[in-house]
Amino acid sequence: MKQNDGLVARACAGDDAAAANLICAVWPDAYRIAWSIVRNRAAAEDAAQEACARAWRRLKGLRNPERFAVWFYRIVVNEARRAQRSIRRDEPVEAAARHDEASHDDRIAVRAAVDALEPRLRLPIVLRYFYGLRSTEIAQVLGAPAVTVRWWLMLAHRRLRVALDDPASPLQHTAAPDGRFKDESIAAG
Amino acid sequence: MNQSQQVERARDAVGAYVETIDIPQYNQRAVRARTSAVAPPRAMPRWTAAAAAAACVVLVAFVFAAPNVRAEVEQMLRAFAVIGGQQVPVAVNDVTLDQARRDMPFTVIAPAAIPAGLSPRIDELMPSSSRIDSHLMFQYDAAGGGPGLTIMESSARRTEPAQMRFWMTAGSAPPQAPHFMNNVPPGQHAFVQFRRDGSVTQSIRVEPISWVARGTRVDLISPPGLLTPMQLAAIRRAMSH
Numbered sequence: 481m482k483q484n485d486g487l488v489a490r491a492c493a494g495d496d497a498a499a500a501n502l503i504c505a506v507w508p509d510a511y512r513i514a515w516s517i518v519r520n521r522a523a524a525e526d527a528a529q530e531a532c533a534r535a536w537r538r539l540k541g542l543r544n545p546e547r548f549a550v551w552f553y554r555i556v557v558n559e560a561r562r563a564q565r566s567i568r569r570d571e572p573v574e575a576a577a578r579h580d581e582a583s584h585d586d587r588i589a590v591r592a593a594v595d596a597l598e599p600r601l602r603l604p605i606v607l608r609y610f611y612g613l614r615s616t617e618i619a620q621v622l623g624a625p626a627v628t629v630r631w632w633l634m635l636a637h638r639r640l641r642v643a644l645d646d647p648a649s650p651l652q653h654t655a656a657p658d659g660r661f662k663d664e665s666i667a668a669g
Numbered sequence: 670m671n672q673s674q675q676v677e678r679a680r681d682a683v684g685a686y687v688e689t690i691d692i693p694q695y696n697q698r699a700v701r702a703r704t705s706a707v708a709p710p711r712a713m714p715r716w717t718a719a720a721a722a723a724a725c726v727v728l729v730a731f732v733f734a735a736p737n738v739r740a741e742v743e744q745m746l747r748a749f750a751v752i753g754g755q756q757v758p759v760a761v762n763d764v765t766l767d768q769a770r771r772d773m774p775f776t777v778i779a780p781a782a783i784p785a786g787l788s789p790r791i792d793e794l795m796p797s798s799s800r801i802d803s804h805l806m807f808q809y810d811a812a813g814g815g816p817g818l819t820i821m822e823s824s825a826r827r828t829e830p831a832q833m834r835f836w837m838t839a840g841s842a843p844p845q846a847p848h849f850m851n852n853v854p855p856g857q858h859a860f861v862q863f864r865r866d867g868s869v870t871q872s873i874r875v876e877p878i879s880w881v882a883r884g885t886r887v888d889l890i891s892p893p894g895l896l897t898p899m900q901l902a903a904i905r906r907a908m909s910h
Contacts, residue, residue, distance in 0.1 A: 504695050507695040521691075525693050532703075533700050533703030533704045536704045537704050591686045593682055594683055605683055608683075610683050610684060610687045620910075625776060636679075640678075641675060644678060
């Protein structure tokens with residue numbers, strides 16, 4: 481996102497061409513984040529388009545252009561969550577990914593490990609390692625306390641470690657009676 | 670495998686996962702069209718709807734208006750909650766912020782951007798029958814013993830905030846909730862009455878400013894003229910993160 485700083489500054493100053501280029505540049509991010517939440521191609525595209533449109537409308541006059549990334553991701557997350565609510569419950573989530581010829585077993589295994597994470601763990605770790613956000617920024621994007629985000633990241637790390645060390649191990653996630661998250665695979669170890 | 674190697678492996682896994690997301694081509698025309706379209710009306714968030722619909726906070730203050738009994742009044746706070754149409758007694762405990770953080774079933778947000786010179790009394794309000802309906806109240810005295818700034822915190826998970834009633838007195842503790850406040854006008858969120866010798870000497874209607882942060886519902890109750898709009902906005906901003 482850093483490479484877009486110039487575009488962001490110009491777009492916030494009212495340059496419409498810069499705004500158009502900026503939205504085009506961040507489209508892949510919008511779609512990836514939306515897809516990570518809704519896991520449905522049509523809904524993700526709809527949410528990403530709506531988020532881009534909303535961001536475009538509000539760009540002019542954005543008070544903190546240096547925080548554009550967090551601001552934009554937050555809009556995307558909100559739109560994706562809204563789209564998720566409107567998806568029928570019985571609609572199956574789509575398979576994780578496209579499988580190109582370069583794929584091999586290890587690659588599939590690491591992909592599957594992330595794909596198997598619960599959504600609330602998957603998105604934080606994507607924002608952390610793919611988009612390079614700090615936990616406080618992830619907290620702002622997700623609207624969650626930073627301490628909760630750090631807990632999610634820690635859980636995601638543990639799960640990934642277990643899955644990558646032993647790809648055959650099932651990742652079983654259940655909610656404990658008190659509503660807290662219980663990690664059976666860790667508890668068993 | 671050391672920690673940095675683990676982080677690197679997690680980064681690789683995330684990278685592999687994200688790279689496989691098949692991104693559709695950007696459709697500028699579609700996005701452009703949405704920018705000029707009127708945004709569809711959205712359902713009011715659940716907590717906002719609840720806040721707007723319910724008389725969520727009712728303050729009933731029975732005080733003898735003379736400032737010199739104010740200190741005594743502070744020791745005689747009684748509270749009642751209306752939960753599911755039933756009136757239940759509420760335990761009131763004067764606590765520290767740390768203690769409140771341990772006790773409350775929601776994230777306690779420390780008041781911030783409060784005008785200088787004000788320090789709060791912090792009370793936990795815990796209904797006997799429902800811990801989830803617990804409230805935390807920060808009370809700041811106003812000059813002259815009048816109603817001051819009050820900040821209420823409660824769990825935003827409640828779809829229908831409990832109605833809270835407070836009774837402060839310089840005399841003996843009231844045996845039950847004040848029944849004359851049952852007919853709170855719709856949309857009126859907070860109401861403060863001052864009484865002396867059984868008759869109302871002053872009534873103040875207060876519209877709380879309400880928001881949700883970190884799963885906690887915050888009601889900022891400031892009698893008219895006590896704080897400026899900028900001061901109120903600063904408090905809200907500071908307590909929204």
